[in-house]
Amino acid sequence: MNFQTPYYLIDETKLLRNMEKIKLVRDISGAKSLLALKCFATWSVFDLMSEYMDGTTSSSLFEAKLGAEKFGKEVHAYSVAFSASDVEEMNAFSDKFIFNSISQLNAFYGIVKDKKIGLRVNPGFSYSHFDLADPARKCSKLGASDIKEVMKISGMISGAMFHYNCENDDFKTFSNMLDRLGRDYAPLLKKLEWVSLGGGLYFTKENYPIQDFARKLKEFSDKHKVQVYLEPGETAITNSAELVVTVLDLIKHDADIAVVDASVEAHMLDLLIYRTQAKMELSGKGKFPYVVSGKSCLAGDIFGTFKFDKKLKVGDTLKFSDAAGYTMVKKNWFNGLQMPSIVVKRLNGKTELVRSFTYNDFKNNLS
Numbered sequence: 001m002n003f004q005t006p007y008y009l010i011d012e013t014k015l016l017r018n019m020e021k022i023k024l025v026r027d028i029s030g031a032k033s034l035l036a037l038k039c040f041a042t043w044s045v046f047d048l049m050s051e052y053m054d055g056t057t058s059s060s061l062f063e064a065k066l067g068a069e070k071f072g073k074e075v076h077a078y079s080v081a082f083s084a085s086d087v088e089e090m091n092a093f094s095d096k097f098i099f100n101s102i103s104q105l106n107a108f109y110g111i112v113k114d115k116k117i118g119l120r121v122n123p124g125f126s127y128s129h130f131d132l133a134d135p136a137r138k139c140s141k142l143g144a145s146d147i148k149e150v151m152k153i154s155g156m157i158s159g160a161m162f163h164y165n166c167e168n169d170d171f172k173t174f175s176n177m178l179d180r181l182g183r184d185y186a187p188l189l190k191k192l193e194w195v196s197l198g199g200g201l202y203f204t205k206e207n208y209p210i211q212d213f214a215r216k217l218k219e220f221s222d223k224h225k226v227q228v229y230l231e232p233g234e235t236a237i238t239n240s241a242e243l244v245v246t247v248l249d250l251i252k253h254d255a256d257i258a259v260v261d262a263s264v265e266a267h268m269l270d271l272l273i274y275r276t277q278a279k280m281e282l283s284g285k286g287k288f289p290y291v292v293s294g295k296s297c298l299a300g301d302i303f304g305t306f307k308f309d310k311k312l313k314v315g316d317t318l319k320f321s322d323a324a325g326y327t328m329v330k331k332n333w334f335n336g337l338q339m340p341s342i343v344v345k346r347l348n349g350k351t352e353l354v355r356s357f358t359y360n361d362f363k364n365n366l367s
């Protein structure tokens, strides 16, 4: 069971905890959950996930295709902008089309009119700590924002998608915003059969009032007579994987620095984008602080500063936790670094290498 580092280690037992919470929400509220593939598309564990979730939602033709091929169940096709050929191809395997704008709805209505059709609506409010991920930011391209215009085309759609949360772990604000959505959009909701509340709701977090959350969804669904959908990405897979690395070198320069055989830029890019630290379970209170750095050429390629119980040695293994979401889907070949393999610890305790990458993968990624 010794795999060569670096590798992502997905633990199905940890994943199952999230899946059971998703199922609980469905059982209480009737809300269906679709996995947002942009966050996590490691299909080796889809057999497990698809027992607990109702399908997938996508950002593109390729994601929708992967959802249909590897996850099954409902396939929601969404994209910020479809091309005509995207729509033609996706029509063969998608159950629903959600258009991001009224112009796209009008452009492709003729092709998809036999499918369930929805429109993304931008409610003008949001919950997000990051401007980059805030759908209600200035000049946002995300969703139709003029309710008068939306009402004019409401006969063409059976549903709407409101995705306006990012890492929202605060039930109170969720609840208040859902009430506001219900008030602001009551006339539209009256005409709809289904509403997707998007992703960004951190309801699998420990101590989150998940029962209240589910009851709130049920209240919304009953009041407006709509089937509610959720599109969990991060919350579906949170805390279910680690990035396992090896210390390659120890350097002293203002601090003790440990260089490891992976890279933030290439393997956990969101830490750089959102300027956050990696997490490590077995560190924090020790006496030996180290700046743990990635091995790319970027000086700022740093996983974080961690305090260890003892001095690190070359060859030590370190594990960054919470490494499932927005990692494997974003990994890249920057610096030609060894791409971490993907290892899955199955429910029965067996650990298997499901994918490894070679020089040829690097070479064939370009020409």
Ligand SMILES: *Cc1c(COP(=O)(O)O)cnc(C)c1O
Pocket: 036, 038, 039, 057, 078, 163, 165, 166, 167, 198, 199, 200, 201, 231, 232, 233, 234, 235
């Ligand atoms: C990003 C996104 C999701 C998933 O978001 P998470 O924060 O990972 O839960 C769901 N739906 C849409 C439309 C998105 O853009």
